[in-house]
Amino acid sequence: MLVSTRHRFLENYRTIRSAEGRGSRESAYYRALPYQDLSGKNSAQWTIRGKSYRYFEGNILSQIERETGRALDVLDLGAGNCWMSHRLSLRKHKPVALDIFTDAMDGLGAARHYGRRFPLLEAEFDHLPFRSSSFDLAIFNASIHYSTDYRRTLNELRRCLRPAGHFVIIDSPIYRLPEHGERMRAERHDEFERRYGFRSDAMPSLEYFDEPAIAQLAEQLNIEWRVHRPWYGWKWWWRPWKARLLGRRPPSRFWILDGGFA
Secondary structure, rough: OOOHHHHHHHHHHHHHHHHOOOOOHHHHHHHOOOOOOOOOOOHHHHHHHHHHHHHHHHHHHHHHHHHOOOOOOEEEEEEOOOOHHHHHOOOOOOOEEEOOOOOOOOOHHHHOOOOOOOOEEOOOOOOOOOOOOEEEEEEEOOOOHHHOHHHHHHHHHHHEEEEEEEEEEEEEOEEEOOHHHHHHHHHHHHHHHHHHHHOOOOOOOOOOOOOOHHHHHHHHHHHHEEEEEOOOOHHHHHHHHHHHHHHOOOOOOOEEEEEEOO
16 A cells, blocks of 8 residues: 555544544443443444444354364454454453554554553554464454455465464445445445545545455355354344335445355
8 A cells, every 4th residue: 555545544534533433531431342332422333343243252253262272363453442352352362453543542552441462563454464374363353344455355364364264254344236335335435525525535445345246255265154144133124124115225234254265
């Protein structure tokens, strides 16, 4: 990524996240994540994140723990304020939190609030500063949609995973068809321009998954996907029907993708 492009992306990202009220000066706020948003500013989103994590913990992570019978070396990709790494450390695993955003309120700098130490690395998905076969598990924590090339990103991750290692994609938008995702992207950029005066497209992030792309990645990279569909409640279940009645584009799904390289 060119330095000027990355700088503009991070400045735009910081502006948006600050306007959304992300972060806190209180350690209790971070330690309650993802189950509670003690600030009350983004509670609906954190409710979804909490349900995603609870499902991942109970149905995916626990299974990997049983298979390995030991503490896992875990790469937390797009760690943000490091809540995922904190939760993993509470389960005695060995997480490494990686992000390009180092902000003290909403980026890697927020790790100081947890009272547990784990490595923090400022790096990009496509240039991971690790030796080959370093990790048992990698988690894209509401983050892989910031990739500009899924094939390149996952190829780099393949190098860093151990044989039989897993990677898990959590809380990234998934659409049935690419045209639905493109409509979302256009709506999002238009909204940012109205609210902030810029479209937030300095970095050409892909911003979503679609079912054909998931199938294509499986074929191109020999990925074995296990698709999980957590239950987010009746209001979430009703969203596609409501969109159809109102003549809107289909909303995203937040499936959890558990992948392995064959």
